[in-house]
Amino acid sequence: MPLIPRQIGPVLLAALRRFPATVLTGPRRSGKTTLLRSAVPKAQYVLLEDPDIQDRVRRDPRAFLEALRPPVIFDEIQHTPQLLNYIRTIVDGQPRRMGRWLFTGSQEAPLMQGITESMAGRAAVLQLLPFSIAETPKVDMLVGGFPEVVLHPRDRALWYASYLQTYIERDVRSIANVRDLTVFRRFLSLVASRNGQMLNRTDLAAPLGISVPTISEWLHILELTGQVILVPPYFENFGKRLIKSPKVYWGDAGLACHLLGIQSQAELERSPFLGSIFEGFVASEILKSQVNRGQHKELYYFRDQQGLEVDFLVPQPNARFWLVEVKASKTVKPSMAGPMLALTGNTGGRATRRIVVHRKARTGPSFRALSKGVEALTVDQFASEMNGGKGARKTSAS
Ligand SMILES: Nc1ncnc2c1ncn2[C@@H]1O[C@H](COP(=O)(O)OP(=O)(O)OP(=O)(O)O)[C@@H](O)[C@H]1O
Ligand SMILES: [Mg+2]
Numbered sequence: 313m314p315l316i317p318r319q320i321g322p323v324l325l326a327a328l329r330r331f332p333a334t335v336l337t338g339p340r341r342s343g344k345t346t347l348l349r350s351a352v353p354k355a356q357y358v359l360l361e362d363p364d365i366q367d368r369v370r371r372d373p374r375a376f377l378e379a380l381r382p383p384v385i386f387d388e389i390q391h392t393p394q395l396l397n398y399i400r401t402i403v404d405g406q407p408r409r410m411g412r413w414l415f416t417g418s419q420e421a422p423l424m425q426g427i428t429e430s431m432a433g434r435a436a437v438l439q440l441l442p443f444s445i446a447e448t449p450k451v452d453m454l455v456g457g458f459p460e461v462v463l464h465p466r467d468r469a470l471w472y473a474s475y476l477q478t479y480i481e482r483d484v485r486s487i488a489n490v491r492d493l494t495v496f497r498r499f500l501s502l503v504a505s506r507n508g509q510m511l512n513r514t515d516l517a518a519p520l521g522i523s524v525p526t527i528s529e530w531l532h533i534l535e536l537t538g539q540v541i542l543v544p545p546y547f548e549n550f551g552k553r554l555i556k557s558p559k560v561y562w563g564d565a566g567l568a569c570h571l572l573g574i575q576s577q578a579e580l581e582r583s584p585f586l587g588s589i590f591e592g593f594v595a596s597e598i599l600k601s602q603v604n605r606g607q608h609k610e611l612y613y614f615r616d617q618q619g620l621e622v623d624f625l626v627p628q629p630n631a632r633f634w635l636v637e638v639k640a641s642k643t644v645k646p647s648m649a650g651p652m653l654a655l656t657g658n659t660g661g662r663a664t665r666r667i668v669v670h671r672k673a674r675t676g677p678s679f680r681a682l683s684k685g686v687e688a689l690t691v692d693q694f695a696s697e698m699n700g701g702k703g704a705r706k707t708s709a710s
Contacts, residue, residue, distance in 0.1 A: 313463070316448050318347050319699075320440060323606035325351065327436035328411030332403040335389075335415045335431065337424055338440035339538035339563070340479060343459045344416040347440060348385050355383040355414060360391040373398050382412035389415040389427060396430045403434050418483060418537070441538065442564055444600035446695045453593050454580055456566020457600075472570035476500065479537070488533050495520055499530055503540060503560060504571035508588030510557040511542065531560075539563055541595055546612035546625050559613050561592035568592060590640040591623060594669050594691060598626055598636075601698035614655060622651050626698075634665040636694075644670045649686040656685075669694045 318324075324347070327334045336344045349357060358365060358380070369376050369392045377398055386395065399413055413435075417424050428437050442457030443450075451457045455465045464471070480493055480500075490496045499520055506516065513527045520527075534540040542558040562568035568589055574580050580589070599609045614622040614635075624636040635652040652666040666686045682688040689697065 315346065315350055316443065316459070316462075318343065318440070319444065319447050319600075319604040320347070320438060320606070321351065323604070324348075324438060326606075327438060328352070328414075330410060331434065331436040332407065332410055333399070333413035333415065333431055333435035334411070335417065335427060335435050335437045336440055337417055337437065339442065340418050340483065341458055341460060341475065342440045342442050342538075344418075344440050345385075345387055346459075348387075348414050348416060352383055352385065352411070352414060355385045356380055357385045357387065359387045360395075361388045366392055369395055377402065382409075383414060384412070385414045385416070387416050388418070390417045390424065393426055393430075396427060400430060400434065403431075407434075438606070439538070439603050441596070441600045441603060444597055444604065444695065445692055446597075446601065446604075446699055449692070453565040453589055454569050454574070454577055456564040456569075457596075458564060458566065461566055468566060469570065469575065472567055475567070479539070483537050484533055487536075488529060490530070495522065496530065499527075500534075501571045503531070503534065504562050504568045505585070506560055507562055507568055507585065508559060508591045511560045512557070539567075541592070541599060541611075543595060543611050543613050543624070546614045561588075561595050563592075563596050565589050565593040565596065587638075587640040590671065591638045594636070594638045594694070595624065597691060597695050598624065598698060601695060605699070620651055620654055622655050628664065632662050632664045633659075634667060635663050637666075637668050639668055639670045642671055644668050644682060644688045646683040646686070649683055652686065667694060667697075 324334065324336070328351075336348055338344055349355070360366065360369070373395055377395070389395070403413065415427065417427060428435070443459060443462055444457060445451045448462060450462045450465070455461055455468065458475070461468045461471055476497070480490075480496055484490055484496065499516070502516055502519065511531070513524045517524045517527045531540065535542055539562070541561045541563050543561065544558045545556065562571070569580060572583070572585055574583050574585070580586060583589070595611060598611050602609050610627045612625040614620070614625050622635050623638045626634045626636060628634060635655060637648055637652055639648055648668050649666060652663075656663045656666060668682055668686065668688045669691060670688060672690055680687050680689065
């Protein structure tokens with residue numbers, strides 16, 4: 313089957329032209345190995361997970377490297393981080409030779425951190441997230457974006473179950489002292505049930521009978537391994553505020569549905585979690601559009617003490633931003649724009665767009681102006697706007 317092109321492709325190629333080394337991180341099974349191998353088909357491929365290879369590296373790292381002919385892809389570099397010191401020496405000896413050393417690693421701190429530190433200034437660091445809706449229209453709330461689920465959506469229950477198993481047993485165990493795996497598994501579902509809420513660690517700790525510091529540590533792991541998104545409140549004081557807790561979202565909506573026991577579109581439609589899953593879905597699309605264009609992830613929510621709330625504030629160049637409200641209901645009403653209009657008045661003209669993102673308005677795709685200065689966009693339309701209005705996919709009227 314032909315590969316689905318990745319949006320980050322051009323950013324990766326630019327990195328290869330500008331840096332001697334490139335590191336591709338990201339959650340497990342997001343497509344890292346596939347991307348590097350297809351982007352640089354002539355590169356030699358070394359899978360460092362292979363015990364024989366690890367053995368050769370351990371015995372004589374210099375000889376191991378000398379036998380290679382760059383460009384080389386080192387897959388799963390976290391298994392042999394000691395190689396990096398030798399590669400750094402080679403890179404420093406020929407600093408103008410670009411695109412020769414490519415690495416993947418699942419985002420396992422502190423190993424990945426060590427990797428990025430030891431290659432500082434010599435390596436571009438990119439992150440590959442699961443598919444976005446701009447990459448394939450097969451992405452939706454129930455299916456999420458992991459390539460294997462997108463390609464075989466019917467098998468998703470089994471896939472998620474084994475994904476969680478591998479994730480917990482390999483990634484989580486290797487970085488944290490998780491003694492009781494069943495409790496950790498319950499923790500994952502509990503986090504999914506708090507999707508879209510302000511993070512309350514005590515509230516998560518109590519039902520599991522574990523301490524608040526443990527909850528903090530576990531959440532940190534979920535964030536580092538790219539599983540959950542923490543959206544901080546916007547700090548700047550538009551005259552009022554102050555709320556400090558981030559909002560928590562599961563990064564892949566399909567995995568969130570699985571953790572909540574939602575198995576079909578019909579169940580999703582009836583679910584009390586529909587609104588928050590949709591909100592998380594939009595949040596992850598925003599972040600994907602940022603990292604896929606080589607930008608930093610940056611997303612906030614707004615809430616002040618008077619109770620004025622706007623779901624998302626998306627930074628734009630020149631200290632401007634877009635305000636975004638996410639509505640799972642299929643009908644959009646002008647009143648949904650109220651909070652965004654109220655907030656706009658306090659931002660000194662910096663809120664350049666106000667957008668209600670909805671699932672699919674009954675009125676069809678031409679319905680974009682909700683009220684004066686407010687747009688109503690489907691997720692597809694919104695994703696295409698996030699990507700600079702290019703590659704817009706037409707949404708059919710329903
Ligand atoms: N662009 C793509 N188009 C179609 N299928 C893809 C694409 N990228 C990845 N896949 C499929 O998804 C699966 C996982 O991809 P891959 O092994 O590249 O992910 P990974 O991030 O390297 O995973 P791991 O963290 O386990 O190393 C593979 O079976 C691959 O065929
Ligand atoms: Mg891989």
